[in-house]
Amino acid sequence: MNGGDAYSVMEAQYIRRHHRHEPRENQCTSALVKHIRAPVHLNYSSIMTVHPETIEGRPGTLVIESFVVDVPEGNTMDETCYFVQALIRCNLKSLADVSERMAVQDRTEPINPF
Template sequence: VWSLVRSFDQPQKYKPFISECTSRGDFKVGTVREVNVRSGLPATTSTERLELLDDEHRIFGVRIMGGDHRLRNYSSTITVHPETIEGRPGTLVIESFVVDVPDGNTTEETYYFVQYLINCNHNCLADVSEKIALHTNSSGQTNSVEW
């Protein structure tokens, strides 16, 4: 799970609303990426900066710097925690965010929109992680799945 989350240059691996990503830099704090957004959302591009990358504590932070969308002053922090879920090894992913409320929208509308995007991303992250875990099993038995 962490290897997918920390892949600043390839968010489209688990974020279904991203179609393409190009980045400049060495994938350290300060690196900037340009993201193309899939149709169906009120945006086509986003410019984002890597704010925090802590492999030891599995913390990842991004800030949106620009783009043709309404998420102004958006930043998020994701933490990834190994957990035991129903007696099996798993992963707990927590994402927090701050964003300005756009003119013409309420706080609740903005919250629900961003939370919808995050939930879609996390569901896709779980699906992709599960497929990777199952695919990498060389013994023919089902691997323990990390979400």
């Protein structure tokens, strides 16, 4: 883990157990930690998957993220979903921007159909 983050023993154990990465020489990795004064069953749950696909004849990636979040008192389901979707959409756009910039530099070759 890089980035100068100092983790407690408990945090380090969870990170080692659930957030294993093997970065190559030109990669970095980090884990962000936030302590929330509320029990686990209230917080937020998401699943992110990545799937290979072909986009305009070139290798691409389909990213799907789904979530479950409690609706805070005073908010509607629509408002809550809209807010969380906006956050995830922003994160996915950033992921796409960085990844596509790297792919252009790497100049991914078109896939030849057989």
